[in-house]
Amino acid sequence: MENPLIVNGKRTDGRSxxxxxxxxxxxxxxxxxxxxxxxxxxxxxxxxxIYGPRDSHRYGMNIERATLRCRYHMxxxxxxxxxxxxxxxxxxxxxxxxxxxxxxxxxxxxxxKTMIDVFVEVLQSDGGxxxxxxxxxxxxxxxxxxxxxxxxxxxAVGKVxxxxxxxxxxIEDKEGESDMPVAFMLxxxxxxxxxxxxxxxVEEFKAGLMMAMEAAKKIxxxxxxxxxxxxxxxxxxxxx
Amino acid sequence: xxxxxxxxxxVAKGNFRSWSNVLKKGEEYLSIFVGKAEVGGGxxxxxRLSGPYIPKVGDFVIGMVTDVQPLAATIDINSYVNxxxxxxxxxxxRIDPSxxxxxxxxNLGDLIAAKVQRIERGKDVxxxxxxKWKVEGDAVFYISPAKAHYIYTSRSRIPSKIKELTGAEVxxxxxxxVVVKGDLKKIEMxxxxxxxxxSKYDLNGLYNEIIKVLSKDGExxxx
Amino acid sequence: xxxxxxxxxxxxxKEQILKTLAQGKRxxxxxxxxxxPLSITPNVIEKAEGSALVKLGDTHVIAGVxxxxxxxxxxxxxxxxxxxxxxxxxxxxxxxxxGPPDEDSIELAxxxxxxxxxxxxxxxxxxxxEPGKHVYTVYVDISVIGMDGNLFDASSYAAVVALMTxxxxxxxxxxxxxxxxxxxxxxxxxxxxxxxxxAKIDSYIIVDPTWEEESIMEARLTMVYDKSxxxxxxxKGGNGGLLLDDVLKIVDxxxxxxxxxxxxxxGVISNA
Numbered sequence: 001m002e003n004p005l006i007v008n009g010k011r012t013d014g015r016s017x018x019x020x021x022x023x024x025x026x027x028x029x030x031x032x033x034x035x036x037x038x039x040x041x042x043x044x045x046x047x048x049x050i051y052g053p054r055d056s057h058r059y060g061m062n063i064e065r066a067t068l069r070c071r072y073h074m075x076x077x078x079x080x081x082x083x084x085x086x087x088x089x090x091x092x093x094x095x096x097x098x099x100x101x102x103x104x105x106x107x108x109x110x111x112x113k114t115m116i117d118v119f120v121e122v123l124q125s126d127g128g129x130x131x132x133x134x135x136x137x138x139x140x141x142x143x144x145x146x147x148x149x150x151x152x153x154x155x156a157v158g159k160v161x162x163x164x165x166x167x168x169x170x171i172e173d174k175e176g177e178s179d180m181p182v183a184f185m186l187x188x189x190x191x192x193x194x195x196x197x198x199x200x201x202v203e204e205f206k207a208g209l210m211m212a213m214e215a216a217k218k219i220x221x222x223x224x225x226x227x228x229x230x231x232x233x234x235x236x237x238x239x240x
Numbered sequence: 241x242x243x244x245x246x247x248x249x250x251v252a253k254g255n256f257r258s259w260s261n262v263l264k265k266g267e268e269y270l271s272i273f274v275g276k277a278e279v280g281g282g283x284x285x286x287x288r289l290s291g292p293y294i295p296k297v298g299d300f301v302i303g304m305v306t307d308v309q310p311l312a313a314t315i316d317i318n319s320y321v322n323x324x325x326x327x328x329x330x331x332x333x334r335i336d337p338s339x340x341x342x343x344x345x346x347n348l349g350d351l352i353a354a355k356v357q358r359i360e361r362g363k364d365v366x367x368x369x370x371x372k373w374k375v376e377g378d379a380v381f382y383i384s385p386a387k388a389h390y391i392y393t394s395r396s397r398i399p400s401k402i403k404e405l406t407g408a409e410v411x412x413x414x415x416x417x418v419v420v421k422g423d424l425k426k427i428e429m430x431x432x433x434x435x436x437x438x439s440k441y442d443l444n445g446l447y448n449e450i451i452k453v454l455s456k457d458g459e460x461x462x463x
Numbered sequence: 464x465x466x467x468x469x470x471x472x473x474x475x476x477k478e479q480i481l482k483t484l485a486q487g488k489r490x491x492x493x494x495x496x497x498x499x500p501l502s503i504t505p506n507v508i509e510k511a512e513g514s515a516l517v518k519l520g521d522t523h524v525i526a527g528v529x530x531x532x533x534x535x536x537x538x539x540x541x542x543x544x545x546x547x548x549x550x551x552x553x554x555x556x557x558x559x560x561x562g563p564p565d566e567d568s569i570e571l572a573x574x575x576x577x578x579x580x581x582x583x584x585x586x587x588x589x590x591x592x593e594p595g596k597h598v599y600t601v602y603v604d605i606s607v608i609g610m611d612g613n614l615f616d617a618s619s620y621a622a623v624v625a626l627m628t629x630x631x632x633x634x635x636x637x638x639x640x641x642x643x644x645x646x647x648x649x650x651x652x653x654x655x656x657x658x659x660x661x662a663k664i665d666s667y668i669i670v671d672p673t674w675e676e677e678s679i680m681e682a683r684l685t686m687v688y689d690k691s692x693x694x695x696x697x698x699k700g701g702n703g704g705l706l707l708d709d710v711l712k713i714v715d716x717x718x719x720x721x722x723x724x725x726x727x728x729x730g731v732i733s734n735a
Contacts, residue, residue, distance in 0.1 A: 029523075029609070030523070030554055030555075030608065030609045031521040031609055031611060032521075032555065032556045032557060032609065032610060032611070033554065033557075033609075034290075034291075034292070035290065036554070043509065043510070045507075045508070047554060047608060048554075049553070049554035049555075051553075051557045052320065053292060053320040054320055054557065055320060055321065055322065071553065071561045073552075073561070075525070075527065075604065075606050076527065076529065076548065076602065076604035077508055077510070077511040077514060077526075077527020077528070077529055077602075077604050078508070078510065078527075079510060080510055081529075082529035082531060082602050082604070085548060085550060085564075085604070086563070105247075107272060110294075111320060112362055112363065113363060114320050114321075117553070119552065119553045119554045119561070121552055121554055121606065121608065123507075123508060123525060123606070124508045124509065124510050124511075125510075142246060142247050142273075142274050143274065143290060144290065144291065145273060145274070145288055145289075145290035145291015145292065145386060146291065147247075147261075147272040147273060148247040148248070148272055149247070149248065149263060149270070149272065150247060150248030150270070151246065151247055151248050185248075186248075187248050187265070187270060223246070224246050224249070227246045227274050228244055228246070231244055231274055231289055231290075231441045232244055232440075232441050232442075233439045233440075304471065304473045306471055316471075347474065348471070349471060349472065349473050349474045349477070350473070350474055351473050351474065351475050375475060376475070377475045377479075378475075378478070378479060378482065379475070379476075379479045379490075380473060380475045380476045380479065419475060424482075424483065424486060424488075427479075
């Protein structure tokens with residue numbers, strides 16, 4: 001190992017192993033969208049817009065419920081090296097797993113034969129952009145008034161310098177031993193996204209899952225506050 | 241009791257006779273929307289604050305003509321489904337389809353006042369145009385269809401109060417389309433009242449809040 | 464089916480817009496020759512060499528500058544390269560489908576490109592590392608996040624502010640090897656082209672049209688002026704024609720408007 005990523009219990013950005021990066025969410029930023037949100041999570045800067053439900057005549061539409069479509073896309077300036085605007089295989093896979101992470105939370109039967117679009121644009125990427133996208137997209141879907149059983153929140157855990165850490169940043173993601181993004185529907189005790197690359201022992205895996213769940217509870221509070229802030233704008237003004 | 245809730249949040253615990261926009265999980269009732277929770281009288285419900293217009297039979301709506309065929313017009317009713325008006329719905333009598341052309345009566349972009357007559361296959365919304373079906377006005381605004389529908393179904397005094405305080409003619413569709421008749425100053429006042437509706441979640445307090453905002457308006461223009 | 468790019472504006476709303484114009488006002492309360500509230504935030508993307516977020520009313524555009532090293536074009540061996548790319552994101556409106564840039568995105572990129580290139584904003588002769596072999600490529604990527612008309616001005620402002628505030632690590636040619644320098648430098652900026660866009664609705668000439676106004680306009684004219692007050696790029700848009708008299712009127716209006724907007728942009732840049 002050339003450069004240690006953890007020194008005296010502190011990580012490259014000064015955090016302890018179980019600490020989240022700063023996380024901020026704004027709701028309702030795009031006028032034309034049915035719902036929208038903006039998230040800053042670490043250095044991630046991501047916007048999500050929801051369009052729909054809308055009438056669709058696409059082949060293969062589900063006739064009993066709404067069809068969810070998701071696009072995760074990175075702006076060319078979002079990375080250290082300029083990224084080609086064409087969607088990469090990575091972006092296409094992430095689009096799919098984000099959709100699969102959100103869909104279990106949604107009650108899509110109310111809108112048969114329609115399409116709901118989730119458009120995720122990563123303006124700046126850092127470690128954990130898919131997790132941040134899911135956290136933001138769930139809030140945007142709530143803003144769009146799509147019925148749901150619970151909000152979904154996601155965060156990564158991983159192993160860095162032999163230590164289990166929460167919410168990996170860019171360098172930990174690239175140089176650490178493993179990275180495991182997880183999404184939760186806490187009310188139902190369900191995991192809706194689970195991926196891992198690298199190596200962990202079975203014990204570490206189990207402990208990591210619990211660590212991610214504790215963090216998801218904190219993220220859920222931030223999601224709730226962000227929604228409350230938008231929907232009680234007028235009410236707050238009057239209280240002041 | 242009225243409280244802002246988000247999806248997945250516990251609205252109430254215990255036993256209730258009826259509930260809407262919540263999921264029952266054991267003793268708990270969880271909201272499925274961002275909304276205003278109302279608990280009382282054996283009832284739990286969440287009034288949603290966002291989302292599309294969901295048509296209900298009997299609703300009065302204002303829609304825009306987006307396509308005209310000889311025997312039917314397609315109406316944008318600010319929803320995820322289209323509205324349709326069949327040519328014969330405009331007349332009390334039968335019409336001869338071979339001689340009839342609806343495009344001579346209805347134009348693209350016209351605003352139409354109508355009632356939701358029936359909904360087929362959960363998707364096709366058939367409308368019955370009003371006696372005075374062509375909406376004339378000086379301004380049109382869009383408010384949250386969820387809030388508009390609440391105001392409409394709760395038979396709120398808000399629309400008539402806005403009319404009274406602004407002197408403008410106001411028609412509110414259950415789908416969130418608002419048409420105003422009056423001069424620029426009156427339109428501006430109505431706009432301010434609509435902004436109040438858009439910015440608050442406590443729909444019970446809206447009525448008084450609108451009175452407050454519009455009477456302030458009057459004072460400032462008088463002085 | 465062709466995507467619908469123009470809003471279908473209801474007859475009542477169209478009347479409302481026209482009646483308001485007749486009283487010297489717009490439906491959003493502006494005067495005919497007023498821009499919407501404009502906010503420009505430079506350096507919003509730390510990972511880019513330059514960036515700016517522009518909010519022109521509800522039109523939101525972000526531009527990022529990335530510097531690369533490439534081979535010069537054979538006909539300009541002693542000049543750096545400019546590549547402007549724009550994407551109207553599907554987040555921007557319900558009519559925008561995800562996919563490769565459509566004609567609107569490409570037109571937008573080309574008009575912004577022209578404004579930068581023809582105003583001689585950047586001295587490309589100074590972006591050469593080794594003549595004929597290595598030059599800098601300046602990538603300007605524009606993402607339209609939210610769309611409410613006048614994408615040209617919003618995108619142009621985002622692009623030029625991103626360029627003006629760009630700082631990058633230069634490459635130094637050491638015996639044929641390119642070595643990254645240790646201190647960031649700005650781009651060789653020598654001018655600033657300012658874009659202004661006017662639209663003709665009925666008999667009225669307005670500046671900075673919203674999407675709704677663009678949907679009912681006869682035509683639109685975008686003009687870019689350099690700092691000496693010369694015209695350096697023009698684009699007529701919309702499926703109607705403009706009277707010759709109107710073109711002449713707009714040329715003068717645009718010139719004074721561009722001076723006004725130049726002050727705004729220069730203020731943003733000097734505070735960056």
